[in-house]
Amino acid sequence: MKESSSRPGFAVFLVLLLTVILPGKGHALSLENARSEKLSLHAVLDFKVRYTTGLKALRKNGAVYVDLRSMSRALRLYNTIEGNRLSVTWSDKGMKTICLLTAGSNFASVRDENATDVKRVFQMRTAPVLKDRSLWIRAEDAVRLYSLWMNRQISYNGKKGRIDAFLWSPRPDSVHSTVGIVNTEDRTTGPGFVPRYTGPTTLTGLNVSELANGIIIKFKATGSKTPASYIKPDSLGNATLTFQHARGTPAELHRKFKGGFVKEIRAMPIGKGAMQIDIAFNTEFFNVKSSDFTWDPRTNTYKVMVMSDVDVKSVYRAEKEKRIAQDLSRDARKWLFDTIVLDAGHGGKDPGAIGPSGTREKDVVLNIVLYLGQIIRKEWPDVKVVYTRGNDRFIPLKQRGKIANRNDGKLFVSIHCNAARNRSARGAEVYILGPHKNKDALRVAMLENEAIKQEEDYEKRYEGFSEEHMIMSSLAQNAFTLQSKEAARYVLKGMMKKTRMNDRGVRQAGFMVLWTPSMPSVLVEAGYLSNREEEKMLRRLSFQKKIAVGIFDGLKLYRASYEKQRLASDMETKAKG
Numbered sequence: 300m301k302e303s304s305s306r307p308g309f310a311v312f313l314v315l316l317l318t319v320i321l322p323g324k325g326h327a328l329s330l331e332n333a334r335s336e337k338l339s340l341h342a343v344l345d346f347k348v349r350y351t352t353g354l355k356a357l358r359k360n361g362a363v364y365v366d367l368r369s370m371s372r373a374l375r376l377y378n379t380i381e382g383n384r385l386s387v388t389w390s391d392k393g394m395k396t397i398c399l400l401t402a403g404s405n406f407a408s409v410r411d412e413n414a415t416d417v418k419r420v421f422q423m424r425t426a427p428v429l430k431d432r433s434l435w436i437r438a439e440d441a442v443r444l445y446s447l448w449m450n451r452q453i454s455y456n457g458k459k460g461r462i463d464a465f466l467w468s469p470r471p472d473s474v475h476s477t478v479g480i481v482n483t484e485d486r487t488t489g490p491g492f493v494p495r496y497t498g499p500t501t502l503t504g505l506n507v508s509e510l511a512n513g514i515i516i517k518f519k520a521t522g523s524k525t526p527a528s529y530i531k532p533d534s535l536g537n538a539t540l541t542f543q544h545a546r547g548t549p550a551e552l553h554r555k556f557k558g559g560f561v562k563e564i565r566a567m568p569i570g571k572g573a574m575q576i577d578i579a580f581n582t583e584f585f586n587v588k589s590s591d592f593t594w595d596p597r598t599n600t601y602k603v604m605v606m607s608d609v610d611v612k613s614v615y616r617a618e619k620e621k622r623i624a625q626d627l628s629r630d631a632r633k634w635l636f637d638t639i640v641l642d643a644g645h646g647g648k649d650p651g652a653i654g655p656s657g658t659r660e661k662d663v664v665l666n667i668v669l670y671l672g673q674i675i676r677k678e679w680p681d682v683k684v685v686y687t688r689g690n691d692r693f694i695p696l697k698q699r700g701k702i703a704n705r706n707d708g709k710l711f712v713s714i715h716c717n718a719a720r721n722r723s724a725r726g727a728e729v730y731i732l733g734p735h736k737n738k739d740a741l742r743v744a745m746l747e748n749e750a751i752k753q754e755e756d757y758e759k760r761y762e763g764f765s766e767e768h769m770i771m772s773s774l775a776q777n778a779f780t781l782q783s784k785e786a787a788r789y790v791l792k793g794m795m796k797k798t799r800m801n802d803r804g805v806r807q808a809g810f811m812v813l814w815t816p817s818m819p820s821v822l823v824e825a826g827y828l829s830n831r832e833e834e835k836m837l838r839r840l841s842f843q844k845k846i847a848v849g850i851f852d853g854l855k856l857y858r859a860s861y862e863k864q865r866l867a868s869d870m871e872t873k874a875k876g
């Protein structure tokens with residue numbers, strides 16, 4: 300088999316293989332619902348012929364995509380499409396080359412007319428998309444591809460919606476894209492001089508050293524020096540290095556980096572024994588300041604040096620985004636409805652209210668609280684239940700709030716039974732902390748606050764607990780007032796439905812036990828022990844269970860509403876960020 304026909308076969312195979320195993324770097328792109336975009340092409344053919352043509356273009360997610368058939372026509376290139384393959388022909392001084400693109404493949408191959416071997420392979424950042432019997436790619440990619448393939452200065456200005464194509468002469472050296480023939484040892488040869496190539500070249504290794512402000516990529520070689528061309532990174536950060544004659548193992552010349560200035564270096568043998576190296580720079584955070592390509596005859600090393608400028612704005616933006624994401628996830632954890640604190644009023648030496656038949660508040664409420672805890676544990680395995688007391692013992696009022704705070708509770712529910720001089724008073728009410736709105740509320744608060752007198756040194760402990768402090772602490776609880784009110788409403792509603800007690804409403808009063816917890820807090824007065832009938836009901840286990848179930852029904856409504864509100868506010872924060 301002739302050498303010229305065996306190698307092309309391999310190259311074609313390689314392109315197909317790469318097309319299959321490297322189907323684009325991102326997810327499949329769709330141009331559905333893209334809106335049309337104004338894009339024009341200004342071409343200069345020679346000193347007399349220049350023209351402007353409108354191109355078909357679409358915009359999606361901030362990127363502009365151009366119809367390659369309309370762009371090819373504008374550049375006066377013959378093109379045909381068959382299925383998902385677009386072939387474009389460029390005729391330069393009678394030499395025709397064909398560029399072949401396939402929808403979904405990041406690789407474009409170039410071959411001479413009437414030849415089967417692939418001459419060059421270009422890797423694009425995005426794969427072309429098939430739409431309206433044409434292929435579409437990002438304008439930056441289109442310009443880079445045509446510019447490299449045709450060796451003409453073609454540039455894209457996204458702000459002006461304009462592509463400039465200078466087709467008159469081969470691409471000159473420029474800041475944006477440079478082709479340099481490596482020719483360092485012979486100073487007598489001018490640019491464009493191609494030394495006679497004498498013998499095989501093998502690329503034996505790749506070495507990358509990152510500097511503080513740039514990078515040096517070294518290709519170690521054996522054998523004679525090969526002409527090579529280097530095309531500086533374009534606006535997307537893609538640079539191309541082509542060794543006109545070189546062997547080497549692509550796997551050994553492949554590097555991938557995370558988070559640095561260079562993203563990836565990939566080697567690809569192309570037609571006629573050439574080797575193409577694609578270097579992808581990370582232009583998201585770094586700007587390419589300058590770029591250079593040299594050959595060191597002493598060590599037979601080809602060196603690409605790229606100096607970078609950190610794009611400070613992008614780094615700050617990325618850091619800010621990261622911080623917001625972290626804050627959001629921390630907030631989400633903070634607001635997770637994961638702990639509920641159940642507080643059975645009184646206990647130990649403090650019996651609370653005592654009914655005419657001797658029923659003690661501390662016993663009734665402990666039963667209700669323990670039932671309620673059982674239901675929550677069963678129904679909500681994801682919620683931790685904390686009891687301020689799980690048995691008959693005395694706990695100072697302030698201590699109860701501290702237990703709630705220490706456990707990072709998301710709701711504090713204190714359960715009591717009421718008592719009044721008026722034996723006919725009956726029914727249930729739910730309190731939240733706040734200034735007493737009426738005498739009755741004040742009376743209940745005073746009654747429940749009485750418990751402090753059972754504490755040793757209570758005068759010292761609650762020194763400063765005055766009306767003024769009450770207002771201060773209710774201000775502190777203000778942050779939770781809305782949530783507390785909502786919880787109170789739902790809990791009362793649930794209880795009413797299950798027990799059919801007299802509904803005495805949601806009220807505000809200065810309960811000391813609600814003073815300390817830093818979370819939405821409610822105090823349930825589950826009926827009057829001073830009322831003979833209610834005392835009879837309240838001492839029954841079945842009725843205590845009913846109250847617990849009713850409270851839980853209310854908590855279910857509260858939790859659903861709470862989580863819905865958190866979600867909405869999270870989304871709002873995200874939208875603002």
Ligand SMILES: [Zn+2]
Nearest residue numbers: 644651715716
């Ligand atoms: Zn009580």
